[in-house]
Every structure is written in C-alpha cells, then in structure tokens.
Amino acid sequence: MKPFLIKNKSILCGKVNLPGDKSIAHRALILSALSCGKTILKNFPVHEDSLATLNALSALGVAILRKGNQILVSGKGRGGLRKPGKPIFAGNSGTTLRLLLGVLAAGDFKCKITAGKYLSLRPMARVNVPLRLMGADIRAKIKANQEYAPIVINGGHLKGIVYRPPVASAQVKSAMLLAGLSAKGRTRIIEGLSTRDHTERMLKFFGANISVNNKSITLNPDKDLITPGEIYIPGDISSAAFFMVLAAIAPGSKVSIERVSLNPGRIGIIKVLKRMKAKIKVTTFKRNISQGFEPLGNIVVSSSKLKSTMIAASEIPSLIDELPILMVVACLAQGKTIIKDAGELRVKETDRINSMVKNLKGMGADISVSKTGSQENIIIKGKGRLFGANLKSFGDHRTAMSMIVAALAAEGKSRIDDVSCINKSFPGFLATLQALLKG
Numbered sequence: 001m002k003p004f005l006i007k008n009k010s011i012l013c014g015k016v017n018l019p020g021d022k023s024i025a026h027r028a029l030i031l032s033a034l035s036c037g038k039t040i041l042k043n044f045p046v047h048e049d050s051l052a053t054l055n056a057l058s059a060l061g062v063a064i065l066r067k068g069n070q071i072l073v074s075g076k077g078r079g080g081l082r083k084p085g086k087p088i089f090a091g092n093s094g095t096t097l098r099l100l101l102g103v104l105a106a107g108d109f110k111c112k113i114t115a116g117k118y119l120s121l122r123p124m125a126r127v128n129v130p131l132r133l134m135g136a137d138i139r140a141k142i143k144a145n146q147e148y149a150p151i152v153i154n155g156g157h158l159k160g161i162v163y164r165p166p167v168a169s170a171q172v173k174s175a176m177l178l179a180g181l182s183a184k185g186r187t188r189i190i191e192g193l194s195t196r197d198h199t200e201r202m203l204k205f206f207g208a209n210i211s212v213n214n215k216s217i218t219l220n221p222d223k224d225l226i227t228p229g230e231i232y233i234p235g236d237i238s239s240a241a242f243f244m245v246l247a248a249i250a251p252g253s254k255v256s257i258e259r260v261s262l263n264p265g266r267i268g269i270i271k272v273l274k275r276m277k278a279k280i281k282v283t284t285f286k287r288n289i290s291q292g293f294e295p296l297g298n299i300v301v302s303s304s305k306l307k308s309t310m311i312a313a314s315e316i317p318s319l320i321d322e323l324p325i326l327m328v329v330a331c332l333a334q335g336k337t338i339i340k341d342a343g344e345l346r347v348k349e350t351d352r353i354n355s356m357v358k359n360l361k362g363m364g365a366d367i368s369v370s371k372t373g374s375q376e377n378i379i380i381k382g383k384g385r386l387f388g389a390n391l392k393s394f395g396d397h398r399t400a401m402s403m404i405v406a407a408l409a410a411e412g413k414s415r416i417d418d419v420s421c422i423n424k425s426f427p428g429f430l431a432t433l434q435a436l437l438k439g
C-alpha cells in the first residue's frame, strides 16, 4: 500500500450519519441467526469485521441476504446451526471469534476456527476458561502458557454457572450468555466493572429471560428467541469519536453526528471530552429502552480550547476503543492528562500503547507509561501542539484513524505507511472525512 499523505489543519463542518455500530451489528446477526423467523437489519455497517461474522454464520447454514446496508437473516432457532464444510475464518475480528465460541460451545458438532495475522496474537483463555467450566470441549494453540487461535471446539451439553470474569470484557460476558442460551440451568455473570451491555439489551429485544441487577446478569434459558422483525443499528460512537475530536480541536469547526448509539457503556468519550471543556450537545431520542432498544441521539461538537483530565480505571471499559484518539486529544490540550489502568490496550488489534506512544513521540508529544503494581498508566503532558511526522498504522484501524486526525491537527505534513487496515471497521472513513473537511 502506498503511504498516505496528510496536510495539516482544516476546519470540520457539517452533518453526518455513520454506519451502524460494530458491536451491535455482530450481536444483531448472531441473535437473528439463533432466533425463529426472519429479521431485517437496517444501517448495517459493511466492513471486514461484520462480514467475518456474517460469513461465519452463512458457513454454519444460516441464510443471509445483503443489499447495500440492509441485511435479511432467516433464523435457524437455537440448535439449528449445522457443521461447516471447512474451518471458519474469523479474520481479525476478536468479537467474531469470541462470540462464536459461545455459540459453538452449544452446537452438536466439532468445528475449527482460524484467525488472521493480528487476531492470532490475541489472548483467548479469557473466554475458553469459562466456556470449559460450562462444559465445552475447547482446544487452542498454546504458546508460553497462553491460549491463541486456531481453536477447535466440540460443542455439547452445557450447564449454567456463576462466574466473575477476571478481566472486564464484554466479549467474554457475551460468549457466556450465548452459550448460556443452550445450557441447563441459569448462567450468572458478576462483573467487577460494567462493560457494554449490547448483548443483554438485544437478548431482551429477542424475548430472552434475562435480568440485570447492577453488575450481576442472569440468563434463564427457558425461552426461545423470537425475532423482533426489524432492528435499526444506530451509528457507531467509536467511529464518531474521530470526528468529535477533530471538531473539538480544529478552530472554527462544528459537526453534527446524527442517530448515533448512546449506550451508557459506550459514552465515556463524551464524558471525558466534556471534562476537557469540549463544547458538546447531546440530544437523546425517545425510545422504549425497557424493551431492549439501544439508546440513540445526535451529538453536536464545536471547537474550543481543551484542558487536561484524569481518566480513572473505572471509566476504561466505557471508552476502551477510544483511548488511542483520547491520547491524541490529550497531546493537543493544555496540561497533564493521566489515563489509569490502560493495560488492556496491549492486547487489542495491535499493542495500542506501543503504537500510539511511538507515533505521538515522533510528532513531538511528551507521553510516557508508568507502572503501579500490575497497572499501566499513560501520562501525557499536553503542549497544545503536534508536528507532522512519518507515522505507522501498525496494521491497526484505530491507530491509523487516530493518527490521521493527529496529522490534520499538526503543524506541517505527515505521512502514514498503510491505511488499508481502516477497512476493518470503517471503509468510508476517508471519504466521510473529506466531505466534512473545509478549507
């Protein structure tokens, strides 16, 4: 791929509707496949990760038709999936792989899941361990005592368990809930820190017997999943984050992001930017949240002078995917920003602490990592400016998009080595950016 050239500063203006939320899209596909009846998914985001789940479900015998950003899934019901003819390829989509493990744990066949270059390096014991406790037979590649893909899973008779995940992970929780749909007895997950609750909401939307009491989630598998008929997938707030930040830092900017997901487990970015004195107005639409609808609304951001902040460990799950772009904002704000307990970034598509620290240092930032026990904290002394540089995506979509935003706000020209990884979550990113950039 040719290096991509970025010229400095511009104003961001206009309105935008973004493709549907990636996390919600995976769950909408999976629950539609496991339910009885046909489901139409609207505003479906077409990217490498969502297609990985779609193709996997097709390989498992689910009829799925796609016309642009609309999908029609003909559900097979719980227990209706069939053994695929060859191994399932999860690409580099962690959500595809981990959630599918939950689905396949309940299947009555043996199946192998393989992964792409980046996903093959990501830890899998976090999901394999609880699924084994539920009764699944899972064999993974072992290296230095850690478990990785490829994974062979032999589904079978599962039992519900009570589990306290040692890492805050919505993927682990979701895999267990999906397995719990076919288990004997109740599955209860007690989270230390609450993570995004898209699976819980969507299970409710499909009529499952699920209850949430603070950090304790209980699923009783006594009800079949019934399709709600149609699901509108609200815009992806993790994609919106790049435009929110650019509008907040580029003087004279004002951007309105419409019909975007405002799930309470995902709005950490809004809270932090507001603390940093960003001008943000959120309008929430009226929806029947109690039935499992996802909250959504419009976000209007205009530019202002930004100040530093402290991001607490308890906030991390609500903004985990936005930490790379928040590191960029912290460099462009005035003062010392501390991001506490950011270690999970090391096991994303790439080691995002390494990718962001290297890139931002190259742009003149004062950014460092400190350790308190096993906890890694990122310290950024914001100087209000960055300088153009040669940047690297490290094959990671969020590093690439964050660095493009940094380059647009920087003084001088930048180059980034490879932006094809953006196709993982947001193939239209550059075109959308181009349409909003003025001047």
Ligand code: S3P
Pocket (backbone or CB within 6 Å): 022, 023, 024, 095, 168, 169, 170, 171, 172, 174, 195, 196, 320, 321
């Ligand atoms: C996701 C959960 C988060 C997030 C990932 C998507 C999901 O990961 O980082 O991009 O859709 O459940 P963890 O479950 O590892 O926290």
